[in-house]
Amino acid sequence: MSVIRLDGVTKYFGKKAALDGVSAEFETGRIYGLLGRNGAGKSTLINSVCNRVRINKGEISLDGERLQENDKALGHIYAMSEGVNLPGDMRISSAFKVTGDFYPNFDNEYAGELAKRFGLDVKKRLGRLSTGYRTIAKIIIALSSGAEFIFLDEPVLGLDANHRELFYRLLVERFIDSGCCMVVSTHLIDECANLFEHVIIIDKGKVICSESAETLLNEGCAITGSAAAVDRFCKDMDILSQSSMGGIKSVYVRGRPESVPNGLEISKPDMQQIFVSITGGQEGEGDTK
Amino acid sequence: MSVIRLDGVTKYFGKKAALDGVSAEFETGRIYGLLGRNGAGKSTLINSVCNRVRINKGEISLDGERLQENDKALGHIYAMSEGVNLPGDMRISSAFKVTGDFYPNFDNEYAGELAKRFGLDVKKRLGRLSTGYRTIAKIIIALSSGAEFIFLDEPVLGLDANHRELFYRLLVERFIDSGCCMVVSTHLIDECANLFEHVIIIDKGKVICSESAETLLNEGCAITGSAAAVDRFCKDMDILSQSSMGGIKSVYVRGRPESVPNGLEISKPDMQQIFVSITGGQEGEGDTK
Numbered sequence: 001m002s003v004i005r006l007d008g009v010t011k012y013f014g015k016k017a018a019l020d021g022v023s024a025e026f027e028t029g030r031i032y033g034l035l036g037r038n039g040a041g042k043s044t045l046i047n048s049v050c051n052r053v054r055i056n057k058g059e060i061s062l063d064g065e066r067l068q069e070n071d072k073a074l075g076h077i078y079a080m081s082e083g084v085n086l087p088g089d090m091r092i093s094s095a096f097k098v099t100g101d102f103y104p105n106f107d108n109e110y111a112g113e114l115a116k117r118f119g120l121d122v123k124k125r126l127g128r129l130s131t132g133y134r135t136i137a138k139i140i141i142a143l144s145s146g147a148e149f150i151f152l153d154e155p156v157l158g159l160d161a162n163h164r165e166l167f168y169r170l171l172v173e174r175f176i177d178s179g180c181c182m183v184v185s186t187h188l189i190d191e192c193a194n195l196f197e198h199v200i201i202i203d204k205g206k207v208i209c210s211e212s213a214e215t216l217l218n219e220g221c222a223i224t225g226s227a228a229a230v231d232r233f234c235k236d237m238d239i240l241s242q243s244s245m246g247g248i249k250s251v252y253v254r255g256r257p258e259s260v261p262n263g264l265e266i267s268k269p270d271m272q273q274i275f276v277s278i279t280g281g282q283e284g285e286g287d288t289k
Numbered sequence: 290m291s292v293i294r295l296d297g298v299t300k301y302f303g304k305k306a307a308l309d310g311v312s313a314e315f316e317t318g319r320i321y322g323l324l325g326r327n328g329a330g331k332s333t334l335i336n337s338v339c340n341r342v343r344i345n346k347g348e349i350s351l352d353g354e355r356l357q358e359n360d361k362a363l364g365h366i367y368a369m370s371e372g373v374n375l376p377g378d379m380r381i382s383s384a385f386k387v388t389g390d391f392y393p394n395f396d397n398e399y400a401g402e403l404a405k406r407f408g409l410d411v412k413k414r415l416g417r418l419s420t421g422y423r424t425i426a427k428i429i430i431a432l433s434s435g436a437e438f439i440f441l442d443e444p445v446l447g448l449d450a451n452h453r454e455l456f457y458r459l460l461v462e463r464f465i466d467s468g469c470c471m472v473v474s475t476h477l478i479d480e481c482a483n484l485f486e487h488v489i490i491i492d493k494g495k496v497i498c499s500e501s502a503e504t505l506l507n508e509g510c511a512i513t514g515s516a517a518a519v520d521r522f523c524k525d526m527d528i529l530s531q532s533s534m535g536g537i538k539s540v541y542v543r544g545r546p547e548s549v550p551n552g553l554e555i556s557k558p559d560m561q562q563i564f565v566s567i568t569g570g571q572e573g574e575g576d577t578k
Contacts, residue, residue, distance in 0.1 A: 037449045038421035039408065082420050119328065131371050131443060132327035132476075154420060158446055160326045160476045161561065187421075187449045188477075224537060226554065247556055248513060248537070263552055265515060267536050272450065 002028045002063050002076070002148055002181075004049060009058035011044055018044040020205035021058070026181050028148055031171075033196035033213070034185040035275055041205040042185045043082060046151045050079035062149075078103060078147035080138045080155060088127025092137050095126060096144070105146025114140045114170065118163060131158035139167055143174050151183045156191070164191060171195065193271030201278055209278055217268045223257075224250040225264035233264055240269075240277035252277060291317045291352050291365070291437055293338060293470070298347035300333055307333040309494035310347070315470050317437055320460075322485035322502070323474040324564055330494040331474045332371060335440045339368035351438075367392060367436035369427045369444060377416025381426050384415060385433070394435025403429045403459065407452060420447035428456055432463050440472045445480070453480060460484065482560030490567055498567055506557045512546075513539040514553035522553055529558075529566035541566060 004026040011019040018041050026032055036042045047053040049060055051067065051074055060067045067073050086095050092115070100106035115122050118136045129137060135157045142150055152171075156164045172195065175182055186192050199216055201209040209216075220240055223230055227249040238254040252273035260266050293315040300308040307330050315321060325331045336342040338349055340356065340363055349356045356362050375384050381404070389395035404411050407425045418426060424446045431439055441460075445453045461484065464471055475481050488505055490498040498505075509529055512519055516538040527543040541562035549555050 038425070038447070038452055039419065043419055130328065130332055131446065136327070154447060157420065158327070158443060158476065161478070161565070163327055164476075187447065187453075189450070247554060265536065276450070 005061050007059045009055050011055045017205050028181045029179050030197045031195050032183040033199040034183050036202040040202045046079050046153050050077050077149040078145035079151040080142035081153050090126050093122040099141050103145045107144045111140050111144035149181045153185045189272045189275050216274050220254045221256040222250050222252050222267050222269040241273045294350050296348045298344050300344045306494050317470045318468050319486045320484050321472045322488045323472050325491040329491045335368050335442050339366050366438040367434035368440040369431035370442050379415050382411040388430050392434045396433045400429050400433035438470045442474045478561045478564050505563050509543045510545040511539050511541050511556050511558040530562045
């Protein structure tokens with residue numbers, strides 16, 4: 001098992017701390033959800049780990065070895081980030097090759113196979129891709145990188161529902177085959193939630209929650225049914241968050257009642273409900289960059 | 290009432306028809322959903338209307354006047370597209386001003402107010418924004434443009450759940466205040482569906498559905514409940530698509546049964562279910578650019 005450790009990592013952009021004393025661990029053999037609102041610091045965290053931004057304080061290490069400016073250790077980490085970081089006139093097939101130069105375990109054959117499954121023409125130039133297909137090119141490179149640690153920043157940006165579904169399947173397949181560490185940062189929490197073994201939530205540059213998904217999901221329960229019946233049954237409970245779909249309402253409450261009336265259903269809460277209850281529902285929080 | 294009309298619009302990229310004989314209408318006083326899988330041609334359609342790509346065949350007009358290379362008519366149309374189309378070192382406040390030069394009804398005060406609500410610092414440079422905040426800057430400019438026709442291509446790209454919610458509210462407010470035409474292209478169909486009055490679905494460059502949301506929602510119904518009960522009740526029905534959330538299953542069936550057993554609920558299908566049933570569930574379809 002390998003582990004990346006962040007210890008008191010702080011990063012300023014101007015006067016604003018994008019990361020404010022962040023400590024966290026990422027182990028191989030696990031899939032992490034890295035969650036937070038826009039501007040919370042998720043991308044800065046990922047960019048710090050892979051040395052794309054220089055941190056102001058703290059330490060980041062891989063198996064005890066300092067990561068900053070350590071090319072050998074950084075070769076174990078692939079971070080799919082917002083930008084493409086390759087020239088726009090480069091063809092996708094060349095992007096595969098160039099990545100292979102830095103990541104000796106890059107699997108060119110697998111990358112080609114994924115391109116086929118997503119309907120991505122590898123003769124295309126990176127700069128000519130739509131948002132959705134640019135994301136697809138980036139996730140193919142990340143999944144094929146062969147790195148021990150794969151950070152995926154918004155891996156479903158611009159993807160249609162079918163392509164998102166395909167990506168989730170491939171991520172799990174790749175994880176099982178390689179036993180690597182996957183860290184997924186996303187705003188489509190519900191769709192990804194059942195992938196996560198561990199969830200790290202950051203807010204205004206600080207880690208405000210780091211728990212196993214199991215623990216989080218067992219702190220409360222969801223009660224689901226027709227809106228009126230749910231409201232009636234839950235009126236004296238500690239309601240942490242709520243959501244609805246059509247006439248059906250689902251509320252996330254602390255604890256777990258022993259039984260529910262006929263017509264209502266009791267189940268684990270969904271991750272979006274938990275996230276909302278932890279981060280609150282304020283409007284804009286400000287960008288950190 | 291003003292109307293944009295597309296008549297047999299065809300656009301090739303190389304040998305591939307990104308748009309293949311597209312005819313459609315967009316009227317003021319309506320919100321349209323423009324739906325399609327990755328690479329279906331949605332962005333090309335929007336870019337054709339605002340003259341950012343030159344079409345190969347067909348005609349696009351505004352109230353009977355040809356739109357191509359007609360700057361006066363194009364001044365009634367604002368299209369928020371994938372790119373920012375402004376220099377990366379420009380500050381957001383300057384981007385507001387520049388847009389005001391082209392769109393005389395641009396509401397600078399409203400733009401500033403929206404920036405505050407989203408937590409966007411208008412002194413920031415466009416090129417320094419995260420994906421989410423870049424989208425926020427673009428939607429603020431679009432909603433403030435004062436144009437009669439506002440096309441929004443992926444307006445929630447990279448937005449967290451709270452910011453998406455805020456955007457949907459603002460869109461409706463602005464629509465009610467102005468009576469303009471809004472055209473929203475998105476992959477997060479469920480979240481947007483109740484905004485749409487009319488839905489246009491394109492697939493491989495062709496319009497395969499153009500219906501009022503009302504009509505689409507009444508062609509079938511959704512039956513929702515615990516997965517086992519739903520499967521039992523619907524086993525002999527014509528199932529058009531299905532989805533689940535936790536232990537809840539919802540299937541979209543043709544027609545509408547007169548009653549359902551206790552514990553099941555019958556309701557209008559959701560737009561994602563309808564979209565999936567119309568476009569099928571194949572894997573990659575290929576990019577058109």
